[in-house]
Amino acid sequence: MSQDGAGVDLETSLGYLLKEASSVLRSAMEEVLRPLGMSVTHYSCLELLAQRPGLSNSELARGTFVTRQSMNVLLRTLERAGHVTRPAEAPVGKVLPARLTPRGRRKLEKATVAVRSVEIRMLAGLTETEQSGAFRILQSMIHSLRDGNAGA
């Protein structure tokens, strides 16, 4: 199974483990977000908007790791639900800065509690040192991958 030597051994592959961790984290978030009627992308968009008000559609897309087309449809949904507002006219260029409505902010608060509990659960059993180590290592991976992408 794992002794053929030619392949990427699933049992020891950090890439596979990364995918698994991400998958489990996503499932856990979906589970706690579902009672609130929100998806992970929903929440990510709102959280991003809370921390950086006035972000544009494209910027939100990059921050949540989806295409700007996908973010566009999500943003429409959030506008229709009254969680987000965008001006009808672009103040400058074509960029429409999005903002949370009070209602969106209230919705987000509940979601944040739920999501934070998941993150805390995920980190249980890890020391501060391990957490900061993981942080640095993940950043290194991201950096290496991005550089390679741009360079190729």
Place this chain on the structure above:
Amino acid sequence: MSQDGAGVDLETSLGYLLKEASSVLRSAMEEVLRPLGMSVTHYSCLELLAQRPGLSNSELARGTFVTRQSMNVLLRTLERAGHVTRPAEAPVGKVLPARLTPRGRRKLEKATVAVRSVEIRMLAGLTETEQSGAFRILQSMIHSLRDGNAGA
């Protein structure tokens, strides 16, 4: 932006970083797999099958983190392309053990080279110690998240 204190700070959140890393890894894999006409799920299925021949549809689904319905349509595609074979009749129960065809194995070999190069690039700049540390930490996260899921 990050001093409101109430939220999950995106700049320091391991969950967010995990999602980012996973997203970048996926993009990098898609990029090198595209010239071969394969998707990440395609590759994952083939790789899993190479390392554990005879896996069933449901087992493959669990191993690639998709639903068994999704894996079912993928498996059909792979069968039609001649990369995978499944017996017409289940040897026992309803479980249909899938196997790589020689053609599937050849296809996988090319993909493996491409994917391994991505993984190597990702790990560049990390010491052995850091890698095994990351491995252990990711496993801990997965374990904590899974336990919580089951317990809830």
Place this chain on the structure above:
DNA sequence: CTCTTCGTGTCAGTCTTCTGACACGGGTCA
């Protein structure tokens, strides 16, 4: 033996996300 429970393969429909394409505004540079 019978009943219940569980896991499995599969069909159907829906939803999300993606790729491709277009027009538009702003900045740079000749």
Place this chain on the structure above:
DNA sequence: TGACCCGTGTCAGAAGACTGACACGAAGAG
């Protein structure tokens, strides 16, 4: 000034994955 390139918002179609539901076989409890 005009040409060019880049980023943006948006429309349209396609691909992928998901949820819900069904029937069937195996394993265990009674």
